[in-house]
Amino acid sequence: MLLLILPGSAIAELDIHDAWIKNLPPAVPVRAGYMTIHNTRANAVSIIVIRSAAFTSVEIHRTIAEDGMMRMEPVPTLVIEPDSSVQLEPGGLHLMMMNPAEPTKPGDVLQIVIELDDGSTQSLNMTVKK
Amino acid sequence: MNKSSIAIVALLALVGGASISWFLNSNKPVELEDGLWFGEQARALPEFELVNHNNQPLTRSSLIGKWNLIFFGYTHCPDICPASLQTMAEMFTAIEDPDVLEAIQVYFVSVDPERDNPEILAAYVTYFNPAFIGATAPLKKLTPLTRSLGIAHDIRNKSEASTNYDVDHSSAIVLINPQAEFAGLFGAPHDALTLARDMTRIVEHN
Numbered sequence: 001m002l003l004l005i006l007p008g009s010a011i012a013e014l015d016i017h018d019a020w021i022k023n024l025p026p027a028v029p030v031r032a033g034y035m036t037i038h039n040t041r042a043n044a045v046s047i048i049v050i051r052s053a054a055f056t057s058v059e060i061h062r063t064i065a066e067d068g069m070m071r072m073e074p075v076p077t078l079v080i081e082p083d084s085s086v087q088l089e090p091g092g093l094h095l096m097m098m099n100p101a102e103p104t105k106p107g108d109v110l111q112i113v114i115e116l117d118d119g120s121t122q123s124l125n126m127t128v129k130k
Numbered sequence: 131m132n133k134s135s136i137a138i139v140a141l142l143a144l145v146g147g148a149s150i151s152w153f154l155n156s157n158k159p160v161e162l163e164d165g166l167w168f169g170e171q172a173r174a175l176p177e178f179e180l181v182n183h184n185n186q187p188l189t190r191s192s193l194i195g196k197w198n199l200i201f202f203g204y205t206h207c208p209d210i211c212p213a214s215l216q217t218m219a220e221m222f223t224a225i226e227d228p229d230v231l232e233a234i235q236v237y238f239v240s241v242d243p244e245r246d247n248p249e250i251l252a253a254y255v256t257y258f259n260p261a262f263i264g265a266t267a268p269l270k271k272l273t274p275l276t277r278s279l280g281i282a283h284d285i286r287n288k289s290e291a292s293t294n295y296d297v298d299h300s301s302a303i304v305l306i307n308p309q310a311e312f313a314g315l316f317g318a319p320h321d322a323l324t325l326a327r328d329m330t331r332i333v334e335h336n
Contacts, residue, residue, distance in 0.1 A: 025254060027205075027250045028205050031208055032209045032212070061209070065301055065319075068282075068300055069298055069301065070203075070207075070299055071286070072207070090213040094209045096209075
């Protein structure tokens with residue numbers, strides 16, 4: 001009897017933890033999101049789109065501190081190398097989450113859906129923190 | 131009086147005057163852990179007029195009497211501006227001496243006057259600490275202040291109707307002394323505990 005194990009039939013999800021959103025008062029129409037992403041696969045993956053019912057848009061941006069200046073750059077595709085981690089944290093990579101559908105408060109859990117370049121999607125719960 | 135007496139009197143007046151001004155100014159030498167202290171090079175600010183988050187004028191004379199920490203940014207900046215204001219709020223929590231706390235005023239000046247009106251600024255800055263004050267002004271009126279402080283800011287990628295754009299801005303927190311002079315600078319990255327210790331040193335030494 002032959003057991004055929006089809007390669008690639010079980011796509012490992014990205015290992016994401018400590019996903020949180022920095023709270024701001026309702027008058028401000030943006031929030032920043034942070035997390036640690038670990039790619040356990042043997043190949044590089046790219047995050048190409050992020051969607052959320054809780055915001056009108058979610059993009060990945062990077063804060064760059066250079067020569068005493070702060071600027072932000074969009075990161076349209078976030079590549080995570082095999083068996084590597086990428087950190088989204090204050091002062092660096094972050095989610096730019098536009099126009100929250102509801103006022104946020106610490107403790108709220110909001111969901112986003114991450115789409116990868118291989119077409120797979122993964123939903124993620126993010127906790128709002130002060 | 132003979133010439134040498136005049137010289138002695140003049141010298142005494144000079145030394146006496148210098149001593150009095152030494153006691154009156156806020157520019158004595160201070161060793162900072164992580165910041166620039168201008169000491170005698172502290173320079174007077176030019177006149178300027180912003181509007182604070184209570185819709186009142188914020189001018190050079192508003193700064194007199196306090197050690198003022200001013201951070202420049204904009205409210206649509208979700209990452210670094212909240213982080214910096216959070217750091218300054220944590221600095222307040224870390225300062226133990228109530229006299230030092232009383233002597234410090236934190237300002238957040240928005241370099242994005244089109245989107246940041248006093249109401250938004252009020253909600254934003256008081257979220258971090260109810261004593262923080264937000265302010266802004268049309269870009270033309272911001273320039274006298276920002277230029278004198280070496281603070282740069284640049285609105286990027288903004289089309290006519292766009293409400294979704296970024297603003298590049300300097301990361302330094304500037305220090306204005308109780309005589310409204312540009313007295314020092316804290317460069318990024320900022321640490322709350324280090325800032326607390328440095329501000330305590332500055333206030334206690336002067």
